[in-house]
Amino acid sequence: MALGTGWRCSGLIAVALGLSACNTLPRSGPDDKAIRENATLYFAAPKSEKPLLDYMLIDLTPDAISYFEQKPRQTLAAGFGASRRGPPSLPLGIGDIVEVSIFESAQGGLFVPADAGSRPGNFVTLPRQTIDTDGTLSVPYAGRVRASGRTPTAVQAEIEQRLADRAIEPQVVINLIESRSSQVSVLGDVNAPAKFEVTPGGDRILDVISRAGGISASGAETYISLQRNNTSATVLFDTLLERPSENIYVYPGDTIFANRERRTYLAFGASGLNGRIDFEESNLTLAEAVGKAGGLLDAAADPGQIFLYRLVDPEILARMGAPVTAKAGKGFPVIFRANLRDPSTYFLAQRFAMEDKDILYVSNADSVELLKVLNIISSTTQTVSGSTADVVLTRDATRAIRD
Template sequence: MSGCTSLPRSGPDDGAIKSQATLHYTADKKKPLTDYVLIDLTENALTYFPFTRKKGLRDSFGATRKGPPELPLGVGDIVAVSLFESSAGGLFIPSEAGSRAGNFITLPNQTIDRDGTISVPYAGQINAVGQTPAEVQEVIERRLADRAIEPQAVITLVEKKSSQVSVLGDVNQPAKLEMNQAGESVLDMISRAGGISGPATETEITLQRSNTTATVAFKDLVDKPKENIFVYPGDVVYVSRERRTYLAFGASGLNGRIDFEESDLTLAEGVGKAGGLLDARADPGEVYLYRLVDPAILASMGFPVTAKSGAGFPTIIRANMRDPSTFFLAQQFPMLDKDIIYVSNADSVEVTKVLDIVNSVSGGVSGPVVDVAAGRTAGRLLKN
């Protein structure tokens, strides 16, 4: 038997780990490690677990899809001022210039300073911030009316720097972008930033405006034009990839972490993505979904449970796939991020495992006595 210590092994066995532990906090085998609620998937239970939708951009920011915002002049904008007079000999056009088409001068480009003003000769400092070019023109003309010959002013916006929108996160070219005077939507700004860099079904768009923030799925932004609202100066568009996954264990065709790859995923689709139920192992009546559920939902179902603030209560949803009608319910039951699907083995599988062990021990010995002994051993082990 001493040779057994040299058998191949990937690490210490259970006995070595237990015997060499300095302290061992043991669990009470007669009690579950944590309390949980078990709910059978029925038509009534389904009503407590509907698909939920986040409040969209339109609901959060109002119907700003109706038209683009007005873009008044702001600090940092660069403007050109042209001054016209009806004839020569006035304030800006000397008399020796004679009569010529277009009696005007154009001042050097000016940047609206931090005080929000521009400077015009003989008109002084003109407040420009928050004004439209037409409003600034009117002020200049009024101040020059007594000094120039029928003055006319034209304000030309050379470069717009005060109406910027930041597009950040999972886009190909994050940047702070100048808004177009014609108005631009959320998708317009994302497009100018090179588009999203992740899968569309896993991408969420967050719009921040002043003290209001709202998030919408990229797919909803594309599929629902009303959600694609116009952006405003100072907005921040944040693009993020929200990878949603669930775990599959037990007698399913695929075990491990599985991506949703869809905006919405149902329990039936989740089981299907996990390879379905293994015909030789699975018990169709024992398909379970593990989830932390809002205690308020459980309380509305008649379960007086409590949980830590902000935490969900451990809940198991059992789906009996032996019942044909359960497939319709499973196709309506929404999966959530970090859910766990577990498919239990059929009882016959456990019997087969025990018989395989007994047969391996008995070796080549066969006969009625061995078969009876194997059956008794299997029954005893299953009871334990």
């Protein structure tokens, strides 16, 4: 290239760069310089060659991936120890509505008069009553009888004993009309949240969720929390289906909460699809996440530079021998790098599990960045230098790519 031609090219490039900052050119809004200069206060990042946040880079290798296998699933059976227990016994409790019937062996007794006539049986049924807040119910001539926390059989026996000297061979039957003390609550992402009575035969977690109309979201994204007294444990809904031992019996007073946690990851760079992508109903691996993001753009991506950003538990990194500590209680920043130019890395990517809120970044190939610069130079010099300059630029670009 002649000196005059080179000077003209450099001058035109300078003019083009100057015009790009001119306020007269089309723009969708203020540029970064105007925003900085007009800011009342500006909290600037410190000028340093180092990144703003320390992070760790881990290449995807068989040794590294062994520390990041699938996380162990949470368990209800271990949390409550109830997997080996049968259904709960259901004693009477405060608020229960009961009906008391008293039988006598002959007419003329305390409750069945002699002139009962065609009465169908020698018994009387007392009006329904609610077990009081003090846990008792009232029976004529027997007084206040403690019922809360006792089985109907035990309460029947005590009433019979109290009436033995007054009634003729009394027999007592207690019928539970409505159990308000043996209820469980089902809340959250179910179709019909409500309180349900625990049946005498026993109900498991899936039973009461079914009575609540089932969950309203994907089982792979819905977590089931069981609260009992001062203890709480959470398990994925799909785990209840896959592991019957986790489907434990519910007990009176339990609260079951279904909560959908939408799992997503972000995809950026030279992939076919950028943006927030849902896991949907499956657990994704890195290979599946790349495919779900549209794969790698053949004309732009560098298969050797696939990056995954994640906050990792410092304990895991410490086991790998890294001297790291937690960052603000949220884990340590880690970037995983996968070299998909190596055919064997695809097998590792198929084992590496994605986590909620991961960031997938596919880097551009070096040649793409070079071509961007050449396109700018070429568009500036095309009308001045002519074909001679284009030939020289093409020759230099070819050498750069080859080197």
